[in-house]
Amino acid sequence: MSRGPLFPARVSIAWPRIVVLLVLGTAFAAIDLRAGIGPHDEGLMLQWGHRIAAGEWPYRDFWCNYLPGQPVLQAVLGDSLVTWRVVRAVTGAVAALLAYLLVRREAGDDRWALGAWLAVAAALAWPLTPGPNASAVALAFGALLAAGGRRNLAVLAGALAGLAFLFRPEVGLAAAVGAALLARRDRHQVGRLALTAAGVALAGMLPFLLVAPGDFLGQTFGFAGQQDLQRLPLPLNPHTADPNKVLERLFPALLVVATAVWAFAALRRRRGLALVPLVAVGLAYLLARTDEFHLVPLAAVVAVGLGIAAAHEPSRALRLALAAGLALIVAHGADRQLGHLTDGAQMSEINLPTAGGTRTGRDDADALARLAAAVNRRSRPGDPILSAPPRYDRVRVGDTLLYTLLDRTNPTRYDVVQPGIVTTAKVQREMIDDLQRSGTRLVVRWEAPVARTPEPNGSGRSSGVFLLDRYIDGRFRRVGRFGDYALLERR
DSSP: OOBOSSSBSOOOOOHHHHHHHHHHHHHHHTTTTTBOOOTTHHHHHHHHHHHHHTTOOBTTTBOOOSOSHHHHHHHHHOSOTTHHHHHHHHHHHHHHHHHHHHHHHHHOOHHHHHHHHHHHHHHHHSSOOOSSHHHHHHHHHHHHHHTTSSGGGHHHHHHHHHHHHHHOHHHHHHHHHHHHHHTTTOHHHHHHHHHHHHHHHHHHHHHHHHHOHHHHHHHTTGGGGGGGGGOOOOOOOOOOOOHHHHHHHHHHHHHHHHHHHHHHHHHHHTOSGGGHHHHHHHHHHHHHSOSTTTTHHHHHHHHHHHHHHHHHOOOHHHHHHHHHHHHHHHHHHHHHHHHHHHHHHTEEEOOSTTSTTOEEEHHHHHHHHHHHHHHHHHSOTTOBEEEEOSOSSSOSOOOTHHHHHTTOBOSSSOOOOOTTTTTSHHHHHHHHHHHHHHTOOEEEEEOOHHHHSOOSSGGGSOOSOOHHHHHHHHHEEEEEEETTEEEEEEO
């Protein structure tokens, strides 16, 4: 087996081991698969998938700040709350398996390869959201694995990086650069890789560019100008004596430290440098908003880097520090899965045909059942309703999942309830026109604490635009309150 400066050309692993790792990774991610719901993130992807399956075009017919990869995949998966969770669990397990193969190929040491596999499986097991992170990471790992080996795999590496771009553009670009670093000794191979990546990415975007070029570019790449409104600082104080909460609170900062340790070891030994672009975009993504959703890509990529660096590190002290970073990622993932299992035991099944047996807090499950009964009395399946936050001048997050759970449509093109979008006068006027034109009879105000409590960022400040709130208050009256949900009917 020939060895290059970054990764060797190929690695041979017995198929039974691959199957076992894939099954174990999936089983770990799928622990209590039906426990918990995601009002914003889960609801957004299900709603976008539903719209696409019904014939609507993203960007032109509804506002969408993601590239088409994940919404189109969700359209294929359907409206089930369970189907996408199974696919997401398998996706995380595939990414963990590819991480194992990457480290095994570089290090030739099963111990560090298994450590990286476990860490990536833990990093991608929670939160089990239908967002594009896990898909992009798995495709990026596949691109790195295909690159640097036999010449005919350069096209495969480029294709996987191009597909990753359609899920998360920065991850796809970083994967292409990393794969090119692996193949850099053969300029023809680098050229094929780059052309294939660009071709796949462009082919995936082309239909949407042709249908609505301005909307597509403005809503996806242009959305970067609004993201500062949701920036969160790096938490450095746990504000709790609970050991589990301390780890959860400080993990983003500890992950940044582990990244710095990896960078020092990688540059010192010049091993695993093809991961630098992916680590860089993962770090930027985390620092843009330090919550549990934004740490996932960095945790997965750094786990691979830590395994590679540790396998080649002669210094015992530094090797222990690298191992500690891997252990930290594993501990955090295991802690979150244990908490998920514990919380799930206290949940109740949502008694709605659209819920697929998923569970939520007992009070919330009861409130949703009573809300659905009231909505059914006052409207028909498929009728439009508006799922609204507590107020539209200051928005933190919305409950888009209500459209799926209540089997109702959104009369507006804005499923995204985010600051800088629905807090503007232009969008609120458009939404008012949609409500009037559609004759929407019902509005549900989601007034859960997570929606009402402002964050310490731009989203916590009022935009000063009250057009939509005044319209709702003037044209609708409250006819029921069900837990966190206030039902309003047109006067």
